Amino acid sequence: MAAGGGAGGAAGAETDPADTDPAGEMDPPKMDPAGEMDPAVAAEALRLLQIEPSAAGPRSGGPEGPLSRNALRKRRRWERVVAARRGKRRQERQRRRARRAPGRGDGAGAALGSGPAGPAQPPLPRGRVPAALARERLLQARAAGPRLCLDLGVAGGMTEKESGRLASQIRRLYGANRRAARPFWLCLTEFAAGTPIYEQCLRMNDGFARYLMDTTPESYLDLFPLDAIVYLTPDSENVLEDIDPDKVYVLGGLVDESIHKLTLQRAREQCLQTARLPIREYMVKAPNSRNYHSETLAINQVFDILCTYYETRSWPVALKAGVSSGKGFVLREEQVETAQHSTTQGNSLFCGEELHRQEAPA
Numbered sequence: 059m060a061a062g063g064g065a066g067g068a069a070g071a072e073t074d075p076a077d078t079d080p081a082g083e084m085d086p087p088k089m090d091p092a093g094e095m096d097p098a099v100a101a102e103a104l105r106l107l108q109i110e111p112s113a114a115g116p117r118s119g120g121p122e123g124p125l126s127r128n129a130l131r132k133r134r135r136w137e138r139v140v141a142a143r144r145g146k147r148r149q150e151r152q153r154r155r156a157r158r159a160p161g162r163g164d165g166a167g168a169a170l171g172s173g174p175a176g177p178a179q180p181p182l183p184r185g186r187v188p189a190a191l192a193r194e195r196l197l198q199a200r201a202a203g204p205r206l207c208l209d210l211g212v213a214g215g216m217t218e219k220e221s222g223r224l225a226s227q228i229r230r231l232y233g234a235n236r237r238a239a240r241p242f243w244l245c246l247t248e249f250a251a252g253t254p255i256y257e258q259c260l261r262m263n264d265g266f267a268r269y270l271m272d273t274t275p276e277s278y279l280d281l282f283p284l285d286a287i288v289y290l291t292p293d294s295e296n297v298l299e300d301i302d303p304d305k306v307y308v309l310g311g312l313v314d315e316s317i318h319k320l321t322l323q324r325a326r327e328q329c330l331q332t333a334r335l336p337i338r339e340y341m342v343k344a345p346n347s348r349n350y351h352s353e354t355l356a357i358n359q360v361f362d363i364l365c366t367y368y369e370t371r372s373w374p375v376a377l378k379a380g381v382s383s384g385k386g387f388v389l390r391e392e393q394v395e396t397a398q399h400s401t402t403q404g405n406s407l408f409c410g411e412e413l414h415r416q417e418a419p420a
Contacts, residue, residue: 154188192236196270200243204303204368207278208357209289210311211248212320213255220313225258227313230358232269238365242307244271247278255311279328282306289325290360292353294332297339301368309357335363340373341387351386 125133213224228246235241249256259266278287289308290298301307308330310321325332334353343351355363363380367373374389381387 150188154190193270195239195241196236196243199241202303203240204242204301205245205282205306206242206361206364207245207247207282207306207308208311209248209278209308209321209324210246210253210255211277212324213311214253216254216313218254218258221254221258222262223313224255224311224357225262227356227358228259229263229266231361232271234358234362234365236270238369240365240369242361242365242368245278245281246271246273246311247281248275249273250275278306278308284328284330287330289321289328289330289332290334291321291325291332292334292355293319293322294325294334296331296333297336298333299336301364307364309360311357313356335360335377336373337377337381337387340377340389341381342390344383344386344388346386350384353385353387355380355385 208228213221216224232244235244263269274281286304287306287308288298289310291310308325310324312320322332335355337353359380359382361380363376366379367376370376374391378389
C-alpha cells in the first residue's frame with residue numbers, strides 16, 4: 059500500500075492496484091458526510107486530468123460563485139462600449155493629424171485664410187467638435203467676422219417660463235455657431251447679474267461661464283457706432299439682402315409670445331437701421347388646417363438662417379434650413395412642385411374613372 063493511502067494519497071503518489079476493481083476501474087472519489095468532495099481528492103483528480111486548479115473556476119461553495127447570465131451580458135456590453143470609445147478616440151486623433159498635416163510649414167496664419175474672412179471651410183459634423191478648431195474659428199470671427207448681438211434689454215418683462223425658453227434658445231444658438239464653418243462673433247448686451255435671464259442661463263446651460271462670446275451689462279449703443287448697427291425685426295419694411303462683415307446685427311432677446319412689434323418700435327426710437335429676413339420674397343404661404351402663417355422665428359432659428367446664408371450665399375437654402383414647416387411657409391419651388399404633383403394625381407384619377415366608365419357594361 060502506498061503512503062497516505064487512507065486519504066487517497068498526497069500529490070505525486072502512485073495509485074495502488076488494490077484500490078481498483080477487477081475491471082480495472084478506480085473506486086469513486088471519497089466524499090465527506092456533507093456530500094462534498096474532499097479538497098485533497100479534488101486536487102489529485104485535477105492533477106491526473108492535467109488541469110490547473112485555477113482553470114476549474116471557483117467552487118460553488120466559495121465566496122464568489124460563477125457569473126450569472128445577466129452579469130455576463132452586462133460585462134460584454136460594457137466591453138463593447140469601451141471598445142467603441144477607444145475607436146472613436148483613435149479616429150479623432152487621426153482626423154486631427156490629417157487637419158494639421160496640410161498646414162505644416164506654412165506658418166500660424168496659413169489656416170486662417172488669405173482674405174479678411176478667409177476661404178469657405180468645411181462644416182463641422184453635428185455632435186462633439188474639436189475644441190481647438192472651434193476656438194480658432196470663433197477667434198477669427200471676433201477679429202474679422204460679422205457680429206451678432208442679442209438685445210436682452212427687452213427681456214425684463216418676460217415670465218420665468220419665457221426666460222427659461224430664451225436661455226435654451228441661447229444655448230442652441232451658441233452650439234450652432236460653434237459648429238459653423240464661418241461663425242459669427244456673439245455678444246449678449248444688457249446681460250446684468252441678478253436679472254431673470256442671467257439666472258436662467260447659469261442654471262440651465264452647463265459651462266455657460268466658459269462660452270466663447272462677449273457678455274456685458276452695457277447696451278449695444280455704447281459699444282458700436284450707430285451706422286454699423288442693423289436691428290433685425292420681422293416687422294421691418296427693409297429686406298436683408300446680404301450679410302456685411304462690417305455690420306453688427308442685433309436680435310431682440312424675446313420668445314414668440316412676447317413679440318408685439320416691440321423690436322421695431324425700440325429700433326425706431328434709437329434711430330437704427332432695421333431689416334427683415336426675405337421670407338416673403340422666396341417663400342409662399344402653404345395651406346394648412348389652422349390657416350396659420352407667421353414670420354416670427356425663435357432667435358436660434360433666425361441665426362440658423364443667417365449662418366447658413368453666410369456659408370452658402372443662397373437665401374432659398376438658408377430659409378429652408380431655418381423656417382420650420384409649422385410656420386406655414388414653403389419655398390416657391392416646393393409650392394410649384396406640390397401643385398404639379400396634385401394636378402398629375404387629379405388627372406390620373408380622372409382618366410381612371412373615365413376608363414372604368416367605358417369598360418362598365420351597358
